[in-house]
Amino acid sequence: MDNSSQLVQYVLSGLSNGAIYALIGFGFAIIHNATGILNFAQGEFVMLGGMFTIFILSFLNLPLAAAIVLAIILSTLVGILFERLAIRPLKNIKPLSLVIITIGASIFIRGAAMLIWGKDTHALPAFSSNNPLYVYGATIMPQHLWIFGITLLIIIVNKLFFSYSILGKAMRACAYNAHAASLVGIDVKIMVLLSFAVSAAIGSMAGIIIAPLTMTSYDVGIMLGIKGFCAVIIGGMSSGLGTVLGGLLLGLLESLGAGYISASYKDAIAFIILLLILFIRPEGLFKQKETQRV
Amino acid sequence: MLCKIMMKEKRQILIFALFALIILLVPLFLKGNYFLNVLVFIGINTLLAVALNLLLGYAGQISLGHAAFFGLGAYVSGILTTRFPVDPWLSLLIAAACAATLAFVIGFPILKLKGHYLAMATLGFGIIMYIFFNETVDWTGGPSGLSGIPNLRLGPVIFDNDLNNYYLVWIITLGVMLLSINLSQSRIGRALRAINDSEVAARVMGVNARILKVQIFTVSAFVSAIAGSLYAHTMTFISPTSFGFNFSVELLTMIIIGGLGSIYGSFLGAAILTMLPEFLRVFRDFDIVIYGLMLILITMFMPSGLIGGLEALFKIIAGKIKWSAARNV
Numbered sequence: 067m068d069n070s071s072q073l074v075q076y077v078l079s080g081l082s083n084g085a086i087y088a089l090i091g092f093g094f095a096i097i098h099n100a101t102g103i104l105n106f107a108q109g110e111f112v113m114l115g116g117m118f119t120i121f122i123l124s125f126l127n128l129p130l131a132a133a134i135v136l137a138i139i140l141s142t143l144v145g146i147l148f149e150r151l152a153i154r155p156l157k158n159i160k161p162l163s164l165v166i167i168t169i170g171a172s173i174f175i176r177g178a179a180m181l182i183w184g185k186d187t188h189a190l191p192a193f194s195s196n197n198p199l200y201v202y203g204a205t206i207m208p209q210h211l212w213i214f215g216i217t218l219l220i221i222i223v224n225k226l227f228f229s230y231s232i233l234g235k236a237m238r239a240c241a242y243n244a245h246a247a248s249l250v251g252i253d254v255k256i257m258v259l260l261s262f263a264v265s266a267a268i269g270s271m272a273g274i275i276i277a278p279l280t281m282t283s284y285d286v287g288i289m290l291g292i293k294g295f296c297a298v299i300i301g302g303m304s305s306g307l308g309t310v311l312g313g314l315l316l317g318l319l320e321s322l323g324a325g326y327i328s329a330s331y332k333d334a335i336a337f338i339i340l341l342l343i344l345f346i347r348p349e350g351l352f353k354q355k356e357t358q359r360v
Numbered sequence: 361m362l363c364k365i366m367m368k369e370k371r372q373i374l375i376f377a378l379f380a381l382i383i384l385l386v387p388l389f390l391k392g393n394y395f396l397n398v399l400v401f402i403g404i405n406t407l408l409a410v411a412l413n414l415l416l417g418y419a420g421q422i423s424l425g426h427a428a429f430f431g432l433g434a435y436v437s438g439i440l441t442t443r444f445p446v447d448p449w450l451s452l453l454i455a456a457a458c459a460a461t462l463a464f465v466i467g468f469p470i471l472k473l474k475g476h477y478l479a480m481a482t483l484g485f486g487i488i489m490y491i492f493f494n495e496t497v498d499w500t501g502g503p504s505g506l507s508g509i510p511n512l513r514l515g516p517v518i519f520d521n522d523l524n525n526y527y528l529v530w531i532i533t534l535g536v537m538l539l540s541i542n543l544s545q546s547r548i549g550r551a552l553r554a555i556n557d558s559e560v561a562a563r564v565m566g567v568n569a570r571i572l573k574v575q576i577f578t579v580s581a582f583v584s585a586i587a588g589s590l591y592a593h594t595m596t597f598i599s600p601t602s603f604g605f606n607f608s609v610e611l612l613t614m615i616i617i618g619g620l621g622s623i624y625g626s627f628l629g630a631a632i633l634t635m636l637p638e639f640l641r642v643f644r645d646f647d648i649v650i651y652g653l654m655l656i657l658i659t660m661f662m663p664s665g666l667i668g669g670l671e672a673l674f675k676i677i678a679g680k681i682k683w684s685a686a687r688n689v
Contacts, residue, residue: 104476152656161475165422166616166659169479173609174652181649288605292487295480334491337484344481345469 071203076325077318078201082210082279084317085217088301088310089272090294092224093265095305098298099241100261103164107148107172108269109291110179113284114141115270116277117179120188130191138270144175145266149259172287179284190277209278216275220268224305237261269294289333293320296340302350311352369545376541379624380534387526396522400594402627402634403529404587409614409626410533410540411583416612417621418544419576420556421471422479424608425486429459429581431493431603433588435500438509438598443499448512452589459585460578467574474559486608493600505599512593525594532590536583540623552576553621606648613651616658619665628666 090112097105118137122128128136152167193212198205228234239247240257248254273282273290280286293316298304300312316336324332343351390396412426436455440446446454470481493500500506511520512528519528543549554562555569563569592598614633618625636643636650643650662669 104480106479152660156660162416162420162422163659163663165476165479166612167656169424169609169612170652170655170659172652173606173648174656177646177649177652181646292480292484299480330495331491334488334495337488337491340484341470341481341488344473344477344484348473348477 068203072325074202074204076321078204078206078210080318080321081314082213082317083276083321084297084314085213085310086272086276086290086313087293087297087316088313089217089220089268090290091296091298091301091309091313092220092305093269093272094295094298095301095303095309096237096265096268097261098303099305100237101153101258103153103168104295105262105265106165106168106291107175108265108294109287109289110172110175111141111145111266111269111287112273112276112290112294113179113282113287114144114175114266115273116190116282116286117183117188117273117284118270119274119277120190120282121183123190130193134274137274138267141270141273142263142267145262146259148266149262153258153262154255172291176284176287183284185284187281187283188277189281190274192278193275207279209275213275213279216271220271221310224268228305233260292340293336296336296343299340299343299348300351302352304350308350308352312350372541372545376538380538383530383534384527387523391523396526398635398638400522400525400529402631403526403533404591404594405611405614405630405634406627407529407533407536407587407590408584408611409618409630410536410623411580411587412611413615413621413623413626414540414543414576414583415580417615417619417626418549418552418556419573421573421577422475422482422612423577423580424479424483424605424612425489426482426580426584426611427603427605427607428486428489429463429584430588430591430607431489431600432459432462433585434592434598434603435493435506435588436585437589438506438592439499441510441593442506442508448510448593452512452586452593455589456582456585459588460582463578463581464574467577468570471570471573471577483605483608486605490600490604493603500600503600505597507597509592509596509598511596512590519594529590529594532586536586537623537627544621544623548572609648609651609655613655615665616655617665619667620663622665622667625665625667632666 090108093108093111094105097103097108115137118140119130119133122133122136123130126133148171152171153164156163156167192207192209194208196207198207200206226234228238236247236252237257237260239250239252240254244254247257272294273286276282276290294313297313297316298309300315301308301310316339319339320332320336323335327335386399387396390399408426408430411429412423415421415423415426433455436458437448437451440451440454441448466485470478470485473481494503496502511518513519517524519525544553551562551567551572554565554567555573559569588603591602610633614629615626616629617632618627618629633651637647658665664671
């Protein structure tokens with residue numbers, strides 16, 4: 067493989083990973099904007115998506131499409147349960163307690179997954195054929211196309227939902243000002259619940275479409291979760307274009323860094339970018355600085 | 361009023377003296393017992409829990425990367441004594457100084473962040489350090505670990521058995537506990553609590569919150585690295601798995617269980633989490649599920665931890681006794 071085709075290869079795999087990071091970032095943004103909570107368990111929804119699909123495929127012998135739909139529904143239920151059991155009953159909502167509770171939920175879900183499915187890595191079959199396509203000398207798996215297609219679809223549906231549907235508009239109203247939203251008759255509690263459901267669904271979808279490429283196991287949630295967080299931080303906590311760009315940027319840097327600098331420090335690259343962004347521009351790369359109220 | 365404060369201080373000194381006495385006498389009843397080995401680990405974990413508690417319980421600043429400072433202490437000490445002819449005591453001091461310097465440097469940008477963002481940043485820092493422990497194979501030995509770390513020695517005494525290690529670890533731990541209790545009663549302790557309640561209010565009152573947060577972070581890293589160095593010299597073998605994200609969460613669980621801001625709570629939490637996997641085999645398979653549940657349930661229902669719960673219980677009982685005594689008269 068010559069240099070240019072190698073570069074194309076790195077860019078392609080970087081972009082497909084980046085698309086996944088963007089989707090996971092959406093999940094963070096949706097919950098954060100509705101509730102002010104940064105959900106540390108977001109990565110676990112990603113893990114659950116992949117693991118549920120594999121589990122359903124091997125035990126219930128359903129066709130792949132049905133297994134995927136069922137896995138998304140199950141992950142969404144976990145998200146809803148989490149909100150009902152651990153977030154809604156909270157009386158004194160200090161940020162610190164919320165951090166600790168979502169971390170607790172994250173390691174609880176991870177531990178439960180380990181007990182149920184074991185510590186092995188599993189591979190999900192590819193959605194269509196396994197024959198690679200060749201583009202400019204680089205190999206591209208059909209699964210990459212699935213990832214780009216589904217990500218694009220989710221971005222469009224997400225945009226339409228939040229801009230035009232009454233439910234999406236209500237959720238946005240809660241994000242701006244929950245009290246004002248409740249005054250115009252929006253049930254804030256339902257919107258919070260909905261935000262957990264939507265973000266669990268999107269997270270699990272991300273986990274399902276990446277599983278055929280990278281394999282999955284009970285502990286993939288931490289890394290994917292933090293990289294999704296990195297994407298959404300670059301994008302300034304929005305579930306829009308900024309986060310998509312953030313995810314793609316992170317994916318590209320990571321894949322080029324792994325290819326040209328050192329593969330063993332691939333994950334470190336993502337975290338160093340995360341720290342740099344948090345240190346220098348915590349409001350995101352594409353956002354204007356805002357003053358903070360106290 | 362002054363008299364009352366002095367009484368309170370006297371009582372605290374008494375409680376600590378009693379606690380220290382019990383700790384120092386315990387080995388007399390456990391000669392040659394395997395349990396002594398567990399107690400050494402409880403000592404190291406207590407030291408770590410107290411260090412994290414200074415940051416989280418006193419100043420209200422979360423860290424999900426404290427295992428990194430523990431690991432840094434262990435590795436600096438381990439590398440200096442195995443690859444260079446450095447005295448273990450000197451390496452302990454260098455290790456602690458390294459961790460403190462690192463904490464001081466990253467403290468300024470990292471502690472500007474608040475709440476969730478601080479948690480994510482410290483988590484990221486912890487994982488970066490973990491990756492370095494694993495990947496700098498030439499220095500750390502990578503995933504297969506670093507072995508042959510020499511024991512500490514003091515004149516003719518070599519700290520290579522459980523009894524000697526027990527006294528080594530616990531004398532340092534008791535010293536740090538005493539200093540921490542003392543700190544909570546000082547002007548700095550009150551300033552830290554003010555930051556915990558409201559950073560803005562604390563600043564308005566003239567507390568230099570920015571510097572103070574970095575200082576307590578540095579002290580916390582310093583103590584954690586001492587614990588790491590002690591761990592390396594008592595175990596003589598270290599590998600990266602002891603210093604990963606899971607251990608950071610375990611430390612967090614210890615101080616949440618024991619009670620945020622309580623030094624004895626840190627001991628209680630460390631003791632419980634160190635003993636459970638030793639005595640309950642089932643616990644080893646279920647550990648992270650149980651940690652997760654504990655974190656959620658205690659934060660929801662018992663925010664001041666077991667120590668807070670015990671104090672409340674004690675007050676109820678004391679109240680009942682007083683009440684019945686009053687009725688009898």
